[in-house]
Amino acid sequence: MKVDKPAFQAVATVENNRFTLRGEQPVVLAIHGGAGVERAGMTPEIEAGARAAMELALRRGYEQLKQGHQAVDAVTAAITVLEDDPLFNAGRGAVFAHDGHNELDASLMEGATLAAGAVAGVHTVKNPILLARAVMEHSPHVMLAGDGAEQFAKEQGVSLVDPSYFRTERRWQELQHALQEENQQASVPDRAIKHFGTVGAVARDDEGRLAAGTSTGGMTDKHYGRVGDSPVIGAGTYADVDCAVSGTGWGEYYLRVSAAREICLRMGRLGESAATAGKAVIEDEIPGMGGDGGAIVLGSDGEVAFPFNTEGMYRGWIGADGVPHVAIYPNDALPLPVVDR
Amino acid sequence: MKVDKPAFQAVATVENNRFTLRGEQPVVLAIHGGAGVERAGMTPEIEAGARAAMELALRRGYEQLKQGHQAVDAVTAAITVLEDDPLFNAGRGAVFAHDGHNELDASLMEGATLAAGAVAGVHTVKNPILLARAVMEHSPHVMLAGDGAEQFAKEQGVSLVDPSYFRTERRWQELQHALQEENQQASVPDRAIKHFGTVGAVARDDEGRLAAGTSTGGMTDKHYGRVGDSPVIGAGTYADVDCAVSGTGWGEYYLRVSAAREICLRMGRLGESAATAGKAVIEDEIPGMGGDGGAIVLGSDGEVAFPFNTEGMYRGWIGADGVPHVAIYPNDALPLPVVDR
Numbered sequence: 048m049k050v051d052k053p054a055f056q057a058v059a060t061v062e063n064n065r066f067t068l069r070g071e072q073p074v075v076l077a078i079h080g081g082a083g084v085e086r087a088g089m090t091p092e093i094e095a096g097a098r099a100a101m102e103l104a105l106r107r108g109y110e111q112l113k114q115g116h117q118a119v120d121a122v123t124a125a126i127t128v129l130e131d132d133p134l135f136n137a138g139r140g141a142v143f144a145h146d147g148h149n150e151l152d153a154s155l156m157e158g159a160t161l162a163a164g165a166v167a168g169v170h171t172v173k174n175p176i177l178l179a180r181a182v183m184e185h186s187p188h189v190m191l192a193g194d195g196a197e198q199f200a201k202e203q204g205v206s207l208v209d210p211s212y213f214r215t216e217r218r219w220q221e222l223q224h225a226l227q228e229e230n231q232q233a234s235v236p237d238r239a240i241k242h243f244g245t246v247g248a249v250a251r252d253d254e255g256r257l258a259a260g261t262s263t264g265g266m267t268d269k270h271y272g273r274v275g276d277s278p279v280i281g282a283g284t285y286a287d288v289d290c291a292v293s294g295t296g297w298g299e300y301y302l303r304v305s306a307a308r309e310i311c312l313r314m315g316r317l318g319e320s321a322a323t324a325g326k327a328v329i330e331d332e333i334p335g336m337g338g339d340g341g342a343i344v345l346g347s348d349g350e351v352a353f354p355f356n357t358e359g360m361y362r363g364w365i366g367a368d369g370v371p372h373v374a375i376y377p378n379d380a381l382p383l384p385v386v387d388r
Numbered sequence: 389m390k391v392d393k394p395a396f397q398a399v400a401t402v403e404n405n406r407f408t409l410r411g412e413q414p415v416v417l418a419i420h421g422g423a424g425v426e427r428a429g430m431t432p433e434i435e436a437g438a439r440a441a442m443e444l445a446l447r448r449g450y451e452q453l454k455q456g457h458q459a460v461d462a463v464t465a466a467i468t469v470l471e472d473d474p475l476f477n478a479g480r481g482a483v484f485a486h487d488g489h490n491e492l493d494a495s496l497m498e499g500a501t502l503a504a505g506a507v508a509g510v511h512t513v514k515n516p517i518l519l520a521r522a523v524m525e526h527s528p529h530v531m532l533a534g535d536g537a538e539q540f541a542k543e544q545g546v547s548l549v550d551p552s553y554f555r556t557e558r559r560w561q562e563l564q565h566a567l568q569e570e571n572q573q574a575s576v577p578d579r580a581i582k583h584f585g586t587v588g589a590v591a592r593d594d595e596g597r598l599a600a601g602t603s604t605g606g607m608t609d610k611h612y613g614r615v616g617d618s619p620v621i622g623a624g625t626y627a628d629v630d631c632a633v634s635g636t637g638w639g640e641y642y643l644r645v646s647a648a649r650e651i652c653l654r655m656g657r658l659g660e661s662a663a664t665a666g667k668a669v670i671e672d673e674i675p676g677m678g679g680d681g682g683a684i685v686l687g688s689d690g691e692v693a694f695p696f697n698t699e700g701m702y703r704g705w706i707g708a709d710g711v712p713h714v715a716i717y718p719n720d721a722l723p724l725p726v727v728d729r
Contacts, residue, residue, distance in 0.1 A: 161644045161677065167615070168533060188614045189643045192509060193534045195613020272536020273529045274508070281622045281646030302530045303502045305622030305649035312653045336502065 080361030081244030082341030136244030141264020158257035247293025276301035296340010421702030422585030423682030477585030482605020499598035588634025617642035637681010
C-alpha cells in the first residue's frame with residue numbers, strides 16, 4: 048500500500064550512509080526465522096540456504112521502506128519470502144500436525160493504529176500473513192479460525208493452493224519420527240513440542256510507524272487443534288507506538304505471560320529499552336517458568352534486540368543503508384543499528 | 389479439588405463478621421454476567437431472573453471457598469451456574485452464529501502458577517469452562533480450537549450435549565432479527581456486533597491465591613469462525629499473583645490492547661489499585677479507541693472493581709461473611725469489600 052504524502056517530502060537524501068527522507072526517521076527492518084535451531088541438525092546446505100533466504104527477505108522488505116511504503120508493507124513482504132522458503136516452519140515447509148495435515152497460523156499488527164489481524168488453523172492459504180493482513184484491513188474482526196478463516200480467504204481473493212503445496216519431505220520425516228517416538232513412549236515426548244521454527248518481522252518506516260508480524264506451521268505432531276502464541280495478538284505478536292515484537296518459542300509460555308504485550312508495556316510504561324525489556328521476558332521470565340524461545344524487539348527509537356535462550360535463532364536486520372546483516376548462533380557477529388536517541 | 393493443608397490450619401473462626409482461617413486471608417469472589425445490558429430490552433422478569441442467578445452463582449462459588457477449596461474451584465463453580473442459566477450468553481442461552489449454530493468459548497487461569505486453559509468454537513460441550521479447566525490441568529497446551537477441542541472433551545469425559553441443548557427461543561429470534569437487518573442493509577450492522585453478554589468470575593481463596601475465568605457464546609450473527617477476547621489469555625481473562633481479571637465487551641478492542649494483561653501489569657508493575665487500573669483500560673483506553681464493555685478486577689489485597697462504560701453490567705460479589713451483593717445499572721447500590729491494606 049502506497050502512503051499518501053506531500054510531494055515535497057518524497058525527496059530522498061543520503062546522509063551519514065543512511066537512507067532518509069527529509070526530516071524523517073531512518074528505516075529499519077528486523078526478522079527471525081525461528082529460535083528452534085539445533086546444531087545437531089544443521090548442515091552447511093541448510094545454513095547457507097537460511098542465510099540467503101533471510102538476506103532476500105530483508106532486501107524485499109527494505110524495498111518497500113525505500114519506496115516510502117509503510118512498516119506493515121515491509122513486514123508483510125519479508126514474511127512472505129520466509130513463508131515461501133521450505134527451510135522455515137511457515138507457509139511452504141510447515142511442520143505436520145498429528146493427523147498428517149499442515150495447519151498454519153499468522154498475525155499482523157500496526158503500531159500507530161493498533162489495527163490487527165490474525166488467522167489460526169488454515170490449510171489452503173499460500174501465505175497466511177497475507178490473510179492476516181486481509182483480516183486486519185477488510186474485516187471488523189481481529190482473529191478468525193479454521194473453516195471460517197478459509198471462507199474469508201476465498202471471499203477476499205487471497206491466493207489458495209492445494210494442501211499438498213505445503214508438504215516437504217523433511218517435515219514429513221520429522222512427523223514420522225515423532226509418531227514413532229510417541230508409540231514407543233506412550234506419551235508425547237517433550238522434544239516434539241520444541242520443534243518450533245516460526246518466522247517473523249518488525250519494522251519502522253520513514254514516518255516512524257512500527258509494525259510486527261509472525262507466521263508459523265505450529266509444532267510437529269500437534270494434537271487437538273492446539274493454538275499457539277503466533278496467531279494471538281499480545282502473545283506472539285504486538286506493536287504499538289513504543290515497540291514492535293515478534294516471538295518464536297514454546298508457545299504455551301508466551302501465551303501465559305502475553306509475552307509480546309509485556310515487552311511493549313515494559314518499554315512504554317516503564318521506559319525500558321528494547322534490550323532490557325526483551326531480556327527480562329525472553330531470557331529471564333520465560334525460562335524461569337520452564338519455557339524457551341526468542342523474539343525480535345524494535346523500539347520507536349530504532350533500537351533492535353534479538354533476545355533468545357536456545358542454541359540458535361535465525362535472525363537479521365537491515366537499516367537505512369540497505370545492507371542486510373544475518374546471524375544464527377549466539378556468538379555470531381551481528382552489528383546493531385545506530386539508535387537515534 | 390481439595391487443597392492439602394496442615395490440619396491445624398483447618399479450624400475456621402469468625403472474626404469481625406468475616407469467615408477466615410487462622411492467619412489466612414478473607415475470601416472473596418466477584419462475577420459478571422455481561423456488560424451488554426440495555427434498558428430498552430429489560431423486563432422485570434429478566435431482571436429478577438438475572439439477580440437470582442447471580443446470587444446463586446455467588447453462593448455456589450462461596451461454598452467452594454468456605455470449604456477451603458482453591459480460587460479456581462470457586463471461579464469454575466460460579467461460572468457453571470451462569471452457563472447453565474439461559475439468561476446469559478454462555479453455555480445454555482448462547483447467541484447464534486450466522487450459520488444458525490452456537491459456538492462457545494471459555495478460558496480459565498490460576499494466578500499463583502500462571503496455569504491456563506482455553507477453548508474456542510466448541511458446540512457440544514455443556515460447560516465450556518469445565519473443558520477449559522481440563523485443558524489447563526490435563527493437556528500440555530493452553531488453547532484448543534474447534535474439532536480438536538471437541539475431541540479432547542470426549543477423551544476427558546467432559547459432559548457433552550446435543551447442540552440443540554444450547555438453543556433458546558430468545559436467542560434464535562435475535563439471530564433472525566440480525567439476519568433481517570443484514571439483508572436490508574447489505575452490511576453487518578454495528579448493533580449485531582454489540583450483543584455481548586459474556587459471563588466471568590474472579591476469586592481469592594483463603595491462602596491468597598487468585599483465579600479468573602470467562603465463558604461466552606460470542607456475538608449474534610458472527611461470521612467466519614471469529615475468535616473474540618473471551619478464550620484469549622491476556623485479552624478476556626488473566627490472573628497472576630497481583631490481580632485477576634475477566635472482561636466482557638467488544639472483543640476486538642480487548643484483543644488489540646490485551647486488556648486483562650494490561651490491567652494486571654498496571655497493578656503489578658506500576659502499583660495501581662484495581663479501581664485505577666480497571667478504569668484506565670476499560671473506561672478510558674478502550675472507549676477512546678471506539679470500543680465498549682466492562683470487566684471485573686480483583687487485587688491481591690482483596691480490592692474488587694467493576695469498571696464498565698455501557699448502560700449496565702450484571703455484576704456482584706460475595707465476601708467472607710457469605711452475603712451476596714448484586715447490581716445491574718451504574719447507579720445501583722453496591723457496597724464493596726473491605727480491603728486488607
